[in-house]
Every structure is written in structure tokens, then in C-alpha cells.
Amino acid sequence: MSELKPRWDIFCTVVDNYGDIGVTWRLARQLVAEHALPVRLWVDDLRAFERICPEIDINVAQQFQQGVEVRHWPSEWLHTEAADVVIAAFACQLPSDYMDAMAEREKPPLWMNLDYLSAEDWVIGCHGLPSVKYKTVQKFFFFPGFQPGTGGLLRERGLLERRRQFQLDAQAQRTFLQGLGIDRAEGAQLISLFAYENAGLASWLDVLAADSQPTHLLVPEGRVLGDVAQWLDVETLSVGAIHVRHSLTVQVLPFVRQDQYDHLLWCCDFNAVRGEDSFVRAQWAGRPMLWHIYQQDEDIHLDKLDAFLALYTKGLSPAAAEAMNGLWRAWSAGQPIGEHWLASRKHWPELQGNAEKWCLEQGLQADLAAALVQFYLNWI
Structure with missing residues (x-):
């Protein structure tokens, strides 16, 4: 060659x-x-x-x-x-x-x-x-x-090992997040949100704000910002904006280069992503995730969504698989997902294990x- x-x-x-x-x-x-x-x-x-x-x-x-x-x-x-x-x-x-x-x-x-x-x-x-x-x-x-x-x-050579080492290094994660102006509160779950416009978002934010566990939601610049601003009841959201509503902290991040976005996904406990590139990168993060598939005419995108879910949830218990299917399908249909999120949280350790297992299996190809x-x- x-x-x-x-x-x-x-x-x-x-x-x-x-x-x-x-x-x-x-x-x-x-x-x-x-x-x-x-x-x-x-x-x-x-x-x-x-x-x-x-x-x-x-x-x-x-x-x-x-x-x-x-x-x-x-x-x-x-x-x-x-x-x-x-x-x-x-x-x-x-x-x-x-x-x-x-x-x-x-x-x-x-x-x-x-x-x-x-x-x-x-x-x-x-x-x-x-x-x-x-x-x-x-x-x-x-x-x-x-x-x-x-x-x-x-999948670049050595990607999964670099990801593993980074996720084992708490100081490396803190340093990276601080470089983006992110000060993660002790005990707060970190969630990234990169999505198209979605009418179902408000119900999720309602649940996160009312939760006993604090959540720090990181929202890179993108199309979903309008829905976030509407929920916060503010006119616009710009990079660097931080808003706190009860247990939920919302922070707007700049559009970052690809390697930085990888590290952001690796830092988070849960990643909501869209399209194709971020969808694959979230899988390499080995963390539970939510995919906002791009909508196509005659809803043919839902066939793609169901085909992936059938593979991704294959190793889950019936209850955990049902929760994940409900969450993903409601999200891609623009329906309220608050109750689906609560159902998924009941199976969190299982979903975490499945995400890592799926990542490693895909890494064998x-x-x-x-x-x-x-x-x-x-x-x-």
C-alpha cells in the first residue's frame, strides 16, 4: 500500500x-x-x-x-x-x-x-x-x-484506549471542563444536549429541574437553543450564558472542534446527540445516550431508528429495553419525554453497562x- x-x-x-x-x-x-x-x-x-x-x-x-x-x-x-x-x-x-x-x-x-x-x-x-x-x-x-x-x-486508532484513560482521570476531566468555563458542582450529573428543535424538550427540563439530584446541562450552540430559551423564559441564549432553575443548571457552550467535542462526550454521564457524526461519537463515549435522528419524508427515519434500537437494546432486560425504546421514540417524535426519562433512570446501572458493552463490541469491527x-x- x-x-x-x-x-x-x-x-x-x-x-x-x-x-x-x-x-x-x-x-x-x-x-x-x-x-x-x-x-x-x-x-x-x-x-x-x-x-x-x-x-x-x-x-x-x-x-x-x-x-x-x-x-x-x-x-x-x-x-x-x-x-x-x-x-x-x-x-x-x-x-x-x-x-x-x-x-x-x-x-x-x-x-x-x-x-x-x-x-x-x-x-x-x-x-x-x-x-x-x-x-x-x-x-x-x-x-x-x-x-x-x-x-x-x-474510529481512529487507539481511540477507545484514550477515552478509557481520560474517563479514569478525574483531574484531566476537570481541567478540560474548566477550559470551557464549566464548573461542575459536586454530585451533579453532567448531560450534554445537541439536538434539532424539539417540542418534547420542556417536559424533560421540567423533570430535571424538579429532581432531587442536581443536573448540569451543557448545550453547545445549535438549533435546540430556541427551545431551551423558551423554557427558561428568556429572549435569547448566547455562548457563556448560565441559568439555574431549582436543581437544573443550564450552560451554553461554544461550537467546539471535533476533538474537544469528543472529550465533552467522555466527561458527561449522558449525551443527547443528533445526526450522524455526533451519534457515532457518543457511542464511542461508552455512556448512556439519546439520539435525535434527522427527520425524513414519510417518517422513513423511524425505520432507521427502530433498526438501531433493536441492536442497541438487545442485551438489556425487557423493562430496561422498553424504557429506552420509549425514551428514544418519544424524543424523535417531538413528544414529552419526562416520564420516559424517569422510567429510564430506574435502570441506570444496566444502561451504563450496556453503553460500554456496545462500544467495546463495535470496537472489535x-x-x-x-x-x-x-x-x-x-x-x-
Whole structure:
């Protein structure tokens, strides 16, 4: 592999809320750092990219960041030589000139559609199959997933051991939290909240505020802030704001870079996340979690939610599984979740053990970057 040095191009159209750029940026960095591959990451929205990588210069069309060549994807495409491996992230449409450049190569490139993450059974049957063809260039489906026979999940080398060591080091956690201006009260449970707008939030905050155990709720900048502000009965919430309502402390955090967000998830006792990138990172945290899946037409997202829950709750007792299913489904439907939260708390030690067990089981599979590289090696 090191002798061939195939060039990789990854194309990302930033469609919604940083998940697509989050996934492709992690993948590009890992291919460079762990597989010594030359990688170009084509991004059509550098401003969104800047939120998770502040070093990005949004006014520069070509730059290197952490070993990755970052290229702005222009509205009017200029002729560029096609790479040996081409990844269209999340079914984005490649520029027609670039597709012609792929077809003009003496040896056509490996062209893959890196699809959305799903736990549905059909993914295993479709993973790795040929898709459409453009002239001489064949495209293949590549599905991330949770089961053998899929492409696995993004996981950097040594990630789980670094996470374990961090969670064993109380001082390291305090130092990290203090760096974000977080002063965790003794005995308070720490919860992170990263979600889309959700009408069911108020019932959860009501329960947390009335609880005998104090809660420190950390809310990174994002779409759910409006609902939090409404519950607090304040006009707006800005970074650094701290509000206390009985047992509940709410603190607004800045949008942080990816490695900082990982550490935030590792510090928390419970993580509410959304989309795809933060969903996977919360699983690597090994802590109980709640997923706000992105809503799709005709509620097909609920099929994805149920498929994941079937796998994730498989090892739980019937009562604990019922509590988790109720919590997740109500949350993604925008329904009140206060009672579901109380039901889940009755099974807390079991949910904690299940989260860590699930994390370690997923860690036994090949990671997504390694699976992509192996797919290329098998293809050539």
C-alpha cells in the first residue's frame, strides 16, 4: 500500500448542520494519518467547515490542514485530473467535468458512494455492490454500519484506549471542563444536549429541574437553543450564558472542534446527540445516550431508528429495553419525554453497562477508513 500511494478525492456537499463535513473531515484526516495516503477533500461550503476546524481560511481555494489538501468546490468547475479513488459522500453529485476526467483516465478510478449510516438489515446485502456506471467508470455502494458485512464506523486508532484513560482521570476531566468555563458542582450529573428543535424538550427540563439530584446541562450552540430559551423564559441564549432553575443548571457552550467535542462526550454521564457524526461519537463515549435522528419524508427515519434500537437494546432486560425504546421514540417524535426519562433512570446501572458493552463490541469491527482501504486493495 505504501508503495502505491493511490490518490484519494473525497467530495462533500454541506447540506445540513455539519454532519456531512464532520464525517468527511474525520475520514480524510484518518486516511492521511493512519494510511499515509494523499487526500484531497473537496468542500462546497468552507464557512460551515470553519466551525469545526477554525484554522480553515474561507477565502483560499486550496490549502493544507492536518495533512489533508482542502479544496473549495467551485460553482464553476475547472478541469482537474481525477484521483485513483473517488468518494462521493452521501450521494452528492460530482461535477460533470470531473466525471469526464474520471472516464478519460487510462485506468478508471474506484468510484464509491459513501452512504448514510443505517442499522437496517438490507444494508448488509447492498454494501459493496455495483451501482450506476458512467462511461467506463463503475460506481459502488459503500455503507457504514454496525454489523459484520458493512463498512463499520469511523474510529481512529487507539481511540477507545484514550477515552478509557481520560474517563479514569478525574483531574484531566476537570481541567478540560474548566477550559470551557464549566464548573461542575459536586454530585451533579453532567448531560450534554445537541439536538434539532424539539417540542418534547420542556417536559424533560421540567423533570430535571424538579429532581432531587442536581443536573448540569451543557448545550453547545445549535438549533435546540430556541427551545431551551423558551423554557427558561428568556429572549435569547448566547455562548457563556448560565441559568439555574431549582436543581437544573443550564450552560451554553461554544461550537467546539471535533476533538474537544469528543472529550465533552467522555466527561458527561449522558449525551443527547443528533445526526450522524455526533451519534457515532457518543457511542464511542461508552455512556448512556439519546439520539435525535434527522427527520425524513414519510417518517422513513423511524425505520432507521427502530433498526438501531433493536441492536442497541438487545442485551438489556425487557423493562430496561422498553424504557429506552420509549425514551428514544418519544424524543424523535417531538413528544414529552419526562416520564420516559424517569422510567429510564430506574435502570441506570444496566444502561451504563450496556453503553460500554456496545462500544467495546463495535470496537472489535474494522473501522470505516480501514474498510475503505481494504475495499480498494481488493478492487485492484
